[in-house]
Amino acid sequence: MREFDALDTKIFGLLAENGRMSNLEVAAQVGVSEKTVRQRIRRLIERDGMRVVATMDLEAPPSRLIVLVRVESGQRFVVADRLASLPQVDAVHLTTGAYELIVLASFESDSDALEFYVRHVEQGPGIAESLSTHVVETITRGTATRPDLFAQFDKQASNVGSMSELLDLACDVATASLGADRVHVATGPADPTLSAWPATMRWRGLSSRYVEEIRIKGQAEGVILPNIVKHNQHVFVADAQTDPLFHSVTDLVLSEGFHSWLGMPVRTGDTRRGTLCLYWNDIITYREDLVRQAQQLADTLGKHLPRYSSESSPA
Template sequence: MRELDELDKKIFGLLAGNGRASNLEIAGKVGVSEKTVRQRIRRLIERDGMRVVATMETPAAASRLIVLVRVEPGQRFVVAGRLASMPQVEEVHLTTGAYELIVVASFGSDSDALDFYVRHIEQGPGIKESLSTHVVETITQSTATRPDHFAQFDEQAAKTGSTAELLDLACDVATASLGADRVHVATGNVQPDDPAPSEWPSLMRWRGLSSRYVEEILTKGRAEGIVLPNIVKHNQHVFVADARTDPLFRSVADLVLSEGFHSWMGMPVRDGGARRGTLCLYWDTVITCGDDLVRRTQELADLLGKHLSRRA
């Protein structure tokens, strides 16, 4: 394998720490465009054999303890060995200072934790004094608060070199921050009585959808006026809990089944009163449409509309 340059090493390191990190998130951390990150990742995979794999995290224990232990003279290693051999104990650390040992242990319940503490710490041989505390929550790099994807989008969208690159960026942000399994975005208007109508769609980008699906939806939308034209006509979002059974998708039910998604949301992309296109999100399961999801999706759509208007 070739020697990786500094940028490749940074990208690889971020993916090693969090394989689900979006290209946008990585771009913000390494200081380059999302397009550059996307190209580098493709090269790392195709040329250097990088693989991003999935792992299953062990469910968090119901109760966890950290115990500071002060031992009797000469008993440090004896007590450490005894505690470390117990199945509930994850780690035993030898330390300096007032307490010689730090013990980290996990349990199925608080009562199990209490029983362990009484039997093996308070009544344990060689232990002179102890101080325990419950772990309420563990913060790691993967569970820490995520950066504001929309703020990053707004900043990076202003730097994109083309409308296609802007739409690709929107697709990446939609999947990273809105939880969608698939996304489709199109520019242009669909109402013939718009003051300044444009061909619809003038440009499309998508993630997770087959080309066959996109082409058939496009054809049926023009011929039958389904789904997307309705979004633009009413200038508000449309949510379908299960496209496999909803009448709105009846004419393409077989196509929806073959594609494999359930829930669907379409959102107008606009800049003030000007229509700029549509943003559509797809989920592989049946979801509930809450106010927060609508608000955040509209926020992204409005930001996209703002940047599209600058290119008009």
């Protein structure tokens, strides 16, 4: 069996810990380019038999409670044993400090949690004082907030060698940080009648047929995509399969199967550079934070595009 080098070992370790980690995130962790990570992962899979498998976390109970318990003198173990025997209780921890016990419990509803607290804690024998709080969300090592991918993108974008690589990087960030199922990035002048529009395109999750027909319709009909660039304004569509803005390409939308869509202008200052378009398979609601993050990504992309303004050949 071949011995892994240090980089292979690092990549394998990260994917073993979190198989959903994107190539971009792995690259940021190990300090190499996304392209290098992609090549290494392909080699690990094809030559060395690595497999990235899926696991499923059990769904969190609808209502979870943490109870701090101060017990009467000499009753610590008696109370701990009594609470631990209840079916709603997940764990009882014996602790030091002001409260001797920490109780973790799960319920089907908040009303069940309240009934448990009143009956078994407030009215329970051997308990002198208690304090309870509901669990809103549990953050684990696997679900902890990822590093700022926009900052990573800004840093890595400074080192790519071509516009195509830059747009590929933007696609990776869009899917990893904005939750989009598909993404399309295009650069070029705002005027859709120019044959050079768009000069370069990259995408994820879309068919080549869709991308090509959108390009052709954009030139011939001046549909929604070029107009975003022209008016420097984002457009959100909750359901592209029924929205009038997508009427001329409804057949394409239906064949691709996506619903919600968000288009952002990509600019360098006041100079128009292109578009960033995000697609979701399901219908989502408009969110200001999502638009703000998408615009931040588009602005960061626009910051780096001038270095490649001389590139005009189609990708």
